[in-house]
Amino acid sequence: MAPEDIQPYLIQVKGWNLVRAEKIFKEFKFKNFKESLAFANKVGALAEEEGHHPDFAILYNRVILNLWTHSIGGLSENDFIMAAKIDQIK
Numbered sequence: 001m002a003p004e005d006i007q008p009y010l011i012q013v014k015g016w017n018l019v020r021a022e023k024i025f026k027e028f029k030f031k032n033f034k035e036s037l038a039f040a041n042k043v044g045a046l047a048e049e050e051g052h053h054p055d056f057a058i059l060y061n062r063v064i065l066n067l068w069t070h071s072i073g074g075l076s077e078n079d080f081i082m083a084a085k086i087d088q089i090k
Contacts, residue, residue, distance in 0.1 A: 001075040009080040016067075016083050023068040024079060026086075030061045039063055042089045052082045 001009075003021045010016060016024045030036045036058050043065065047053045055066040067083055069076040 001077070006075060009077065013080055013083040013087065015087075019066070022074050023066050024075065024083060025064060025066045026083070028063045028065070030063070033058070033060050036061055036063050039089065043086055046085060046089065047082075050082060050085070052078055054082070054086075 006018060006021060010018060010024065013024070013026075016026045019025055028036075028039060030039060040056060040058050040063050043054065043056065043063075052067075053070075057064045065086065067079040068074060069079055
């Protein structure tokens, strides 16, 4: 995805941020580790269904997700679709 094509997609997924025009990331905050883990498991299930797997980290009450299309080494429209679907989980 060309850098100039990213912004129209990025404004549609609130709270997601761009990293070097290669990835988008978002941090989700929860009350405790149990809630963070439950969310991460839901994201994992969605990722399996969609065949689109984010990189993520669980830091006690926070989950940080990075989305990018591994096969092309950058962003695609599918990353933004996945971001929107993840936002519906929380």
